[in-house]
Amino acid sequence: MSEKPWGGRFASVTAAAVEAFTASIHFDARLARYDILGSRAHAAMLARQGLISEEECHLILEGLDAIALEIENNTFVFRPALEDIHMNIEKALVEKIGAAGEKLHTARSRNDQVALDIRLYLRAETIRIIDLLKDLRTAFVHLARRYDNTVMPGYTHLQRAQPVLLAHHLLAYYEMFGRDSGRMTDCLKRLNVMPLGAAALAGTGLPVDREFVARELNFPKITANSMDTVGDRDFAMEFCAAAAIIQIHLSRLSEELVLWSTEEFSFITLADGYCTGSSIMPQKKNPDIPELVRGKSGRVIGNLMSLLTLLKGLPLTYNRDLQEDKEPLFDTVDTVSQCLAITAEMLSHTIFNTDRLTAAAGAGGHMTATDLADFLVTRGVPFRKAHAVVGKTVAYCLEQNKALTELSLTELQRFAVEITEDVFPLLTVAGSVASRRSVGGTSPDRVHEALNLAEQELGIR
């Protein structure tokens, strides 16, 4: 249609605009090293199977190495007109080594090639994230070790509930990020499968050896169905879902760090390097890093939603929509990696204000009321009755403006004759904490047990 009756704005939509719209080189360039890695293994296989000569293979490998070097040195020129990373590299190879280069794409299609590239990339990144999770868990263990005697209020509903050890609170995060590590490891099972050989969608008639390629690239398995192979992006969805849960955990931690940094809580002092100040109000220190980490839960969740929406209702096998899988995946990898690394380092520079924590744990004097109830239970009072008795006792305390610990035995016995002298140690913060010896509980011996175990798991003992 040569006449465009609706005027000038369309001038911008030319062939170049279409090219720009469909090109992926601006983001898939990051797959370069994996594309080359995959091509190396593919070339080796082609030679082994007699589909190319040993000499052609040699030329291809040399050519690819040269390109890899150029990319590493930032001298490689990416050409948007060649659309994607695969064509950029293949074209450069042909320009370098001639006809042999034209044989590299034998028995391969971009559909299985890109599947291989993403899997190689994501495998490396997943392993790196598992390492970063270990670093972060290590940071928690170090903190817990450093503050292994500090008490603080344990909260439910953000209301002070029962005194706990700070180390116990920190080790809750050790557990959370430990599950993340498990999820990432499980992702690998389905990700770490070699797709090459599916070709466009139906497999290839050429005598390839897929198992050889898998061994070369350290994949324990090859994919089982060629049509599934080129249309499958489960690994991206699963990874992004696992990453979203990591980021949710980071957001919960960050929320606590922001809270604890307030004037009102004053439980921690973040290191200056992780905050911004205001030259006009030097006492003001904004917890920028935790705020940003918390905020970044938005993008990681958004990326997951992008991928799920993308794949909804797509018929088999490859559809161009799938090109949109990479940006949310890459952004998720970057965001989660950065947040894990920076949080671990920030934690290691965080000072806990033990005086404030201790004072808060003891404030009011009623946080050990449950201990009084438990005491009564051990004396045979049914729990619901014990519960009611303690309610009345605390009400009396409030009326008399006394802490629970300040009541005399006589006063206590007015509420329940079962109470004896040996209740008093349990009503102190230290006594309360020490008593919670159920496995996984906050008593110092249980927490030290947990710490020891964690250090063993991390291999830092």
Next chain:
Amino acid sequence: MSEKPWGGRFASVTAAAVEAFTASIHFDARLARYDILGSRAHAAMLARQGLISEEECHLILEGLDAIALEIENNTFVFRPALEDIHMNIEKALVEKIGAAGEKLHTARSRNDQVALDIRLYLRAETIRIIDLLKDLRTAFVHLARRYDNTVMPGYTHLQRAQPVLLAHHLLAYYEMFGRDSGRMTDCLKRLNVMPLGAAALAGTGLPVDREFVARELNFPKITANSMDTVGDRDFAMEFCAAAAIIQIHLSRLSEELVLWSTEEFSFITLADGYCTGSSIMPQKKNPDIPELVRGKSGRVIGNLMSLLTLLKGLPLTYNRDLQEDKEPLFDTVDTVSQCLAITAEMLSHTIFNTDRLTAAAGAGGHMTATDLADFLVTRGVPFRKAHAVVGKTVAYCLEQNKALTELSLTELQRFAVEITEDVFPLLTVAGSVASRRSVGGTSPDRVHEALNLAEQELGIR
């Protein structure tokens, strides 16, 4: 903590890493022209109010113009160490004009400054998107005009249901994108409000004139509450929601274009420029553009989810989390703009295969069964009864392997005596289409009415 016992990976998290993590200059540089626009108006106000001298104002305006020119010419050097666009420009200004530059930030905070910049940016982009929506609607009207006599099957459940005019189907999209235009226009009401003067959060004690700044920047109103002003990102959420609905509409259209391009439907031929082919199978033409547009619904919806998650549970007023508002917003603006523009142009180059459409509309010969029922209704048969009668008639047709139009009057009257000769024109595709004269229906006169109205609205008549 000087010793980092968990080894080398943290080496990368240095002050530079924190800087990189918190910097926004790599994405907020796109606000440069709006930052300068806002600063110009602010400086003019400061001079008018005697907070700076006329000469200082003159220097500032000249300096900002010079910086604007450098940015336009790509000679301006953005410095990541200065974190964001605001500090990059202010610092450059001070370097250019000295002390006067240090007065620009008088009675202003980055909190209200960034609110102004985003509003200016988003206002311009929203207006552009409204224009692009108009272009797209124009493309539909042109197509509808070009094919104003072509019939096709109307579908429900992707099953052929009743014959309609192709033009009628196309104008359904005219309506959909018309509502989008209305939503974007409504967004402007809440977006087009001037925030400067809120300062950090509490307003300023300096004698500013907010209404003057608003007039300078063509804002009809100023914000009413300083604390709300610096914490408000409603406009971003609302814009992204409206954009998501646009993209959903585009995904529905794209789905149809992909379907219609299949061998099985063969209703349209997309222009080569909007497809990729395969040199090995020249008959194969992949509808890449509609596939990508459909896929990009993922990122637009993901961006909306990012923003909503970001803002969930944030206390007033400004929190650093809010820095994360820009990337989803920018990506949404870019994606929706590109998709609208490229879709409009692609449509204008799309050929509808009228023979296939016409043939499909007539195929089977039962798509006008509803018309027979309606005929009976006009002869006094209760609708549910008429419905049942026609069911039996069509069953008879299938049994006899005849089309409805092939039945004789005698045959028809066997099912309902109310049927007379004048039913036959109604049972043809043309007759059926012509009969649906309810307002908004598919009859040619109604569709031409709609076309005329659309052309008036668009100002192309």
Next chain:
Amino acid sequence: MSEKPWGGRFASVTAAAVEAFTASIHFDARLARYDILGSRAHAAMLARQGLISEEECHLILEGLDAIALEIENNTFVFRPALEDIHMNIEKALVEKIGAAGEKLHTARSRNDQVALDIRLYLRAETIRIIDLLKDLRTAFVHLARRYDNTVMPGYTHLQRAQPVLLAHHLLAYYEMFGRDSGRMTDCLKRLNVMPLGAAALAGTGLPVDREFVARELNFPKITANSMDTVGDRDFAMEFCAAAAIIQIHLSRLSEELVLWSTEEFSFITLADGYCTGSSIMPQKKNPDIPELVRGKSGRVIGNLMSLLTLLKGLPLTYNRDLQEDKEPLFDTVDTVSQCLAITAEMLSHTIFNTDRLTAAAGAGGHMTATDLADFLVTRGVPFRKAHAVVGKTVAYCLEQNKALTELSLTELQRFAVEITEDVFPLLTVAGSVASRRSVGGTSPDRVHEALNLAEQELGIR
């Protein structure tokens, strides 16, 4: 396939299972009164156009009234086998009044009928939500009036930044929910359009009068394109997006209420009725209502996501997928309505602890540092320089362990000779707050201005 080799689990998937899977009566029963309302208007139109007799119309109206009464009295029996609300009512009508009932569905299809029902329902609910937003805004205005002299710390990054009036903070929410009201009102524009007459998808050949039906049902407009009409669910997406923003606002408020209820902040005391306690720790009062309201942002955002995903990539016109539009819509209506109502009432029963707020506003004594900088600006010191000077002054205060207000004039002048006696009133909390007289600022006169305006808008003056 008569033999089912994979055993017993499928026994459950019988025709009944299919029926259960496809039925909607368990949720669309709530549309009953709107279905009847729509049918009444439709019947009146049919009679007016001569498509049914006056007597038939009379019978239909009487029959529908009787059914409406039964539904109201909970004596109507909904039959799942009849699938949806439309067939349940039509069948009951036919059973009541015979043949005339079989004429009601003349010139109508379930596709346009359900579109009408949802629009009638959602219009009523949207108006109710606008009322509830007004109630909530009224609650803020009442609170602001009650506490119109109380100061508190204004926060950025959850760090105390500058003193503000509590009333100013509360009125920030007045603004936020005011925008929500605007968005809901804008929704109505696109929702309040009459769809009946689109029939299955192509319009009808019978001589209907759509404008008459619109007038009867108080719709200002009729839909323009029949195919668009039956496939359009924009109103649901738009409503749910607007509702999501409301719920985000509620989540921000709830977060603050939870924070303010902590022992650490102690800014408010929620009424007992909105909390749960613990009989064992009577001093513990959990802010359950704000926690639940905050949590419910999840479902409202999830519902929006559901709808967007649902509509992604659906070809025109009606597809059965659309049946899934109702549950997220209904749940959103219910959730947002309940949260708005309960929050408004809870707020009206909330006590602000003015002593704590006032003390917090004055604590530290450096929150007025910006005022000192602004003072210097009025004496001609460039802002950036003033900023630096104040930074040094506050550093000196910290070193000397003094508040800014405790410095003598001589001490102050050491940092800037421009400082004079009249700076002191500005450095007090009251002076600082009073000084921020920019429009929309926190000074008492500005806040009272805003309060008066709000009361006018709400019609409560």
Next chain:
Amino acid sequence: MSEKPWGGRFASVTAAAVEAFTASIHFDARLARYDILGSRAHAAMLARQGLISEEECHLILEGLDAIALEIENNTFVFRPALEDIHMNIEKALVEKIGAAGEKLHTARSRNDQVALDIRLYLRAETIRIIDLLKDLRTAFVHLARRYDNTVMPGYTHLQRAQPVLLAHHLLAYYEMFGRDSGRMTDCLKRLNVMPLGAAALAGTGLPVDREFVARELNFPKITANSMDTVGDRDFAMEFCAAAAIIQIHLSRLSEELVLWSTEEFSFITLADGYCTGSSIMPQKKNPDIPELVRGKSGRVIGNLMSLLTLLKGLPLTYNRDLQEDKEPLFDTVDTVSQCLAITAEMLSHTIFNTDRLTAAAGAGGHMTATDLADFLVTRGVPFRKAHAVVGKTVAYCLEQNKALTELSLTELQRFAVEITEDVFPLLTVAGSVASRRSVGGTSPDRVHEALNLAEQELGIR
């Protein structure tokens, strides 16, 4: 505040409204049997540890059994005023057995109790879903076996690309749902951990035996940190993410079923029981089940989004927000289970129209062009060159209006001298399919291999 100046609407927000807002019994009643199961194990442990007597234990177990029976028989009266399932059952127990019932809650809190209930519930449902996945995979294997010789076009971009076996296409889904099974199994690892004993948040001071409870309830492990235990909802997020991927797979399948049911494709005939018809157009059969299954991807993704949003930014440990975890979880369980079951059964009743599939596979005659290229590669022509040669050959075919198979050897050799007589078998549909013998490819021997393997995995051989 006794006077409510904003009028009557608040009348509805009474204590009852608060109760209704906070109650969960209307949805958590479904946890009843798991609550009882957990309580049984807890009581046994209390007795074993001497915290209650054997007789008390006996009474409790009898009481719980009686309640379980009442619930099963629908004679148990759930009382909303008792808020949740835990209190409903405990209260009923106390009413039945008196004082012993008041001891059941010893060393337990609702925080760890609800964690136990959900884990027990979700464990059972996850195992059921794994079974349903197996059923669905079995349905694919049966279909593949039934149609093991049928060819059809393989699609990329919804364009016919290369012929494949229908069985190969079906087995792609076998793989997809196999991965889902793996993910669900991995979920179990983190879900199947016993939480009881964490008590409110800090563990308990009473001498419980958590390992005993775990053994009783068949948990291989107990949770490690009490604070993590009561705040952890990872299992819900992880399950919902895995479920979302299942539903995405179902949506892809459903999209294909809808497409294949169109007049244009006509590849399948769904059984009547899974469609709705139209009595007026008996030939019209709407694929309602696949449409609904496709649409339900919206709610499952929305539920995941709800949960992620819910947990974002929540501080440790238990917050009331967490009550909102159940409805999205339950709805996900229900939706995915139903969709899996109904899809499996529907598939087993689906007829593939083998004539249409075969005809479509052969149509045009160019779908085997890649085979010609591969032939040339085996004759030493570089792939890119072979690719270009075939392009020219097909162009010639189109010009001559011939199929590739219709060219004579002489004609073929005009394009490449390397072509010999033995190319012809490869250019037929059967020859092309047979040639793709790479592992995972579509050749009959590979597909039969895959089928055999699948049947072994499923244990149906």
